[in-house]
Amino acid sequence: MDQDYERRLLRQINxxxxxxxxxxxxxxCATSSPVRVKSGDRxxxxxxxxxxxxxxHYANENCRSPxxxxxxxxxxxxxxxxRATSSLSQSLIDHFLVFKTISRAxxxxxxAHEGLVSVLSDTVAYVAxxxxxxxxxxxxxxxxxxxxxxxxAHLSQDTHSLFKxxxxxxRVPFDSSNEVSPYSLSPLSNxxxxxxxxxxxxxxxxxxxxxxxxxxxxxxxxFYLNLVDWSAGNLLSVGLGAxxxxxxxxxxxxxxxxxxxxxxxxxxxxxxxxRKLSSLDGHSARVxxxxxxxxxxxxxxxxxxxxxxxxxxxxxxxxxxxGHRQEVCGLKxxxxxxxxxxxxxxxxxxxxxxxxxxxxxxxSDHLAAVKAIAWSPHQHxxxxxxxxxxxRCLRFWNTLTGQALQSTDTGSxxxxxxxxxxxxxxxxxxxxxxxxxxxxxxxxLTQVAKLTGHSYRVLxxxxxxxGEAIVTGAGDETLRFWNVFSKTRCTxxxxxxxxxxxxxx
Numbered sequence: 001m002d003q004d005y006e007r008r009l010l011r012q013i014n015x016x017x018x019x020x021x022x023x024x025x026x027x028x029c030a031t032s033s034p035v036r037v038k039s040g041d042r043x044x045x046x047x048x049x050x051x052x053x054x055x056x057h058y059a060n061e062n063c064r065s066p067x068x069x070x071x072x073x074x075x076x077x078x079x080x081x082x083r084a085t086s087s088l089s090q091s092l093i094d095h096f097l098v099f100k101t102i103s104r105a106x107x108x109x110x111x112a113h114e115g116l117v118s119v120l121s122d123t124v125a126y127v128a129x130x131x132x133x134x135x136x137x138x139x140x141x142x143x144x145x146x147x148x149x150x151x152x153a154h155l156s157q158d159t160h161s162l163f164k165x166x167x168x169x170x171r172v173p174f175d176s177s178n179e180v181s182p183y184s185l186s187p188l189s190n191x192x193x194x195x196x197x198x199x200x201x202x203x204x205x206x207x208x209x210x211x212x213x214x215x216x217x218x219x220x221x222x223f224y225l226n227l228v229d230w231s232a233g234n235l236l237s238v239g240l241g242a243x244x245x246x247x248x249x250x251x252x253x254x255x256x257x258x259x260x261x262x263x264x265x266x267x268x269x270x271x272x273x274x275r276k277l278s279s280l281d282g283h284s285a286r287v288x289x290x291x292x293x294x295x296x297x298x299x300x301x302x303x304x305x306x307x308x309x310x311x312x313x314x315x316x317x318x319x320x321x322x323g324h325r326q327e328v329c330g331l332k333x334x335x336x337x338x339x340x341x342x343x344x345x346x347x348x349x350x351x352x353x354x355x356x357x358x359x360x361x362x363x364s365d366h367l368a369a370v371k372a373i374a375w376s377p378h379q380h381x382x383x384x385x386x387x388x389x390x391x392r393c394l395r396f397w398n399t400l401t402g403q404a405l406q407s408t409d410t411g412s413x414x415x416x417x418x419x420x421x422x423x424x425x426x427x428x429x430x431x432x433x434x435x436x437x438x439x440x441x442x443x444x445l446t447q448v449a450k451l452t453g454h455s456y457r458v459l460x461x462x463x464x465x466x467g468e469a470i471v472t473g474a475g476d477e478t479l480r481f482w483n484v485f486s487k488t489r490c491t492x493x494x495x496x497x498x499x500x501x502x503x504x505x
Contacts (some may be wrong), residue, residue, distance in 0.1 A: 132191050226289055454480065
């Protein structure tokens with residue numbers, strides 16, 4: 001560096017760091033001994049200035065919000081220029097403006113760490129880079145923004161405190177053990193070089209466009225009905241008006257289709273032969289929810305009754321489950337075939353077993369009708385449910401202990417839920433007022449994807465047998481097929497003798 005320019009640069013910095021009292025004295029004596037300070041407009045990086053030994057401490061006496069602190073900083077700019085700490089912190093930020101323009105949100109990252117959970121992976125890498133250079137965090141790998149840890153344990157949770165900058169001459173530089181080569185032209189530290197070279201998990205891409213769209217005339221816009229289903233034999237059934245239409249991607253043999261009617265009948269049809277096998281009565285109002293459990297069929301009706309029947313036995317052999325005070329609009333059997341979950345218009349979520357006529361568990365936290373119900377195939381006893389327009393929440397329950405686990409407000413009516421077969425994720429469809437499809441990561445409950453396209457409430461949802469695609473139906477009379485789940489790993493059924501639900505005792 002030119003010695004003359006270095007002398008002028010140091011004179012300028014010393015002039016800025018002088019207290020206001022000394023500046024006033026110099027201004028008062030300017031008539032007698034005028035001093036002309038030459039200021040340059042060039043930024044010349046120096047190798048000695050790359051690693052500042054700076055300690056960051058919380059100032060507990062100030063608990064204002066980041067916005068208030070930012071406004072206070074703007075109003076007190078003229079009065080605070082004489083402080084060496086403010087000048088040093090400003091020099092730190094100016095030093096790293098060479099790499100990337102810092103936005104208003106990035107300028108508050110020191111005191112707003114919880115916002116890092118929802119940012120993109122590139123922004124997470126950039127924030128980790130700044131933490132290395134400014135705070136000496138020694139981060140060598142890019143954290144995954146969709147990790148199961150909800151709040152990233154290595155980040156601070158305090159968002160109300162300010163940082164105070166102090167110089168500690170006794171502190172050993174964090175890169176003292178492995179310094180960057182003096183011949184390197186990069187101003188980054190060694191840890192930041194490792195961070196940039198670290199392998200990064202490829203970003204998951206979910207298509208925002210459905211791969212197939214079918215017309216579905218007379219598909220009713222009724223929240224309490226379930227008119228779309230996709231069987232394990234790759235048979236898709238859709239109720240349109242007074243008819244049920246079947247579509248099969250392959251030849252299905254011996255497939256049974258159950259249809260609930262407006263008059264309270266449950267009809268059993270042979271899908272391969274196209275003929276009705278039986279018509280079961282017992283309900284006095286429309287049947288809006290059906291659930292298969294092997295050869296057993298459960299039906300929920302507006303008459304507030306759930307009927308369980310075995311299609312191989314005479315119709316008289318049935319179990320009547322009474323627990324809801326209004327229409328039953330959701331039914332789902334657990335993966336181990338031992339428990340039935342039912343949701344009703346009375347805002348209740350009930351869990352039944354195969355030996356009792358009364359519910360073994362009852363959950364009343366929802367504030368609206370509970371239609372969306374889904375059992376997790378990955379965790380035994382984990383049940384997810386969603387509420388209607390007045391509730392809008394996803395809630396998770398541990399049915400083994402009867403405890404509520406966690407919940408999140410989705411912002412719109414929850415119409416359906418379905419878990420992925422291959423990953424710990426679930427998809428939810430929504431109605432008023434956003435009409436969207438959301439893919440969630442569990443247990444962090446971060447949104448993996450948001451799909452839009454339906455112009456009406458997305459009331460119907462079914463998952464393909466391979467667990468990769470879903471089909472959604474809405475009152476806009478369309479069926480849309482989406483690829484949302486990736487088949488990353490194959491889940492094998494447990495063959496252990498300790499699993500009491502796979503063997504007869």
